[in-house]
Amino acid sequence: MPRTNRSTRRRRRSSGSQELTSRARRKSRKPSSGRRLSENEVEALALEVAKELGSRLGLEGIIDEDKLVDIVKDIVNSISESRSTKPSLDSIIKRILASSQVFLKAVAARLVEETESLGQSQLEFIVANAPEVAGKAAPLLYQRAIEIGAYHIVESLRHLWVMHGNPTPISCPRCGFRAVTPNLTCMVCGAVLDEREVKDSIGFKELLRDFAERADPRLVEEVLRAGFVLVNHEINPPSLRSALRFYVELYLSRDEKDILKSIVEKRLVSEKA
Numbered sequence: 001m002p003r004t005n006r007s008t009r010r011r012r013r014s015s016g017s018q019e020l021t022s023r024a025r026r027k028s029r030k031p032s033s034g035r036r037l038s039e040n041e042v043e044a045l046a047l048e049v050a051k052e053l054g055s056r057l058g059l060e061g062i063i064d065e066d067k068l069v070d071i072v073k074d075i076v077n078s079i080s081e082s083r084s085t086k087p088s089l090d091s092i093i094k095r096i097l098a099s100s101q102v103f104l105k106a107v108a109a110r111l112v113e114e115t116e117s118l119g120q121s122q123l124e125f126i127v128a129n130a131p132e133v134a135g136k137a138a139p140l141l142y143q144r145a146i147e148i149g150a151y152h153i154v155e156s157l158r159h160l161w162v163m164h165g166n167p168t169p170i171s172c173p174r175c176g177f178r179a180v181t182p183n184l185t186c187m188v189c190g191a192v193l194d195e196r197e198v199k200d201s202i203g204f205k206e207l208l209r210d211f212a213e214r215a216d217p218r219l220v221e222e223v224l225r226a227g228f229v230l231v232n233h234e235i236n237p238p239s240l241r242s243a244l245r246f247y248v249e250l251y252l253s254r255d256e257k258d259i260l261k262s263i264v265e266k267r268l269v270s271e272k273a
């Protein structure tokens with residue numbers, strides 16, 4: 001059995017099993033003198049390990065046995081490479097259970113590859129065992145959660161999106177995720193928003209008042225001339241464009257301009273007094 005077929009392996013390895021297998025490899029600096037396991041032996045061993053882990057870690061109903069066998073096979077291969085004798089069922093299980101969190105993350109990462117078939121318990125499993133994976137995949141997991149009515153995990157997903165996903169400063173008024181992009185679409189629920197909806201959702205008038213009261217009056221005048229502002233977690237004048245990492249451009253209505261004018265006029269009057 002040649003050792004060279006690793007790079008041509010059919011499936012992309014998930015990060016969790018990668019961690020386990022590289023640990024096994026680090027231990028095997030010198031080439032093993034013993035017999036390598038045949039493909040059938042690996043398959044048989046992986047099946048036994050998968051069955052045992054499935055029941056010990058409560059994975060029945062979470063992941064199909066053949067997918068679990070696939071994850072385990074990589075680990076069995078690595079462990080067998082690092083030994084001169086055939087590893088026992090017990091030693092493999094012990095090794096995996098010693099890093100069970102890593103293994104569970106690998107299972108979650110595998111589940112996320114097919115979100116369209118996930119059920120409630122699987123969504124809960126991913127959120128509980130692989131927060132980073134869940135945060136990054138929040139748009140897909142949110143969509144699936146809504147489809148099957150698993151609304152209770154949406155709040156966790158919102159939180160994990162902020163921690164590990166790609167959050168923006170602007171919350172979506174439809175799904176509540178911080179995921180509104182500069183072109184006013186939502187990365188999570190896909191909504192295409194209009195300016196008014198975004199303004200209502202962020203309390204735009206309040207932010208505008210705050211800006212008019214705090215900012216240099218010259219910047220307020222700049223905004224009045226330009227007729228629009230750049231919004232992230234606060235209001236910014238257009239001249240700050242190149243200094244901002246993220247902003248949404250929002251145009252001012254007549255009402256909104258009047259708010260700015262009246263506040264800045266009051267300030268100028270009280271400064272003179």
Ligand SMILES: [Zn+2]
Nearest residue numbers: 172175186189
């Ligand atoms: Zn949304």
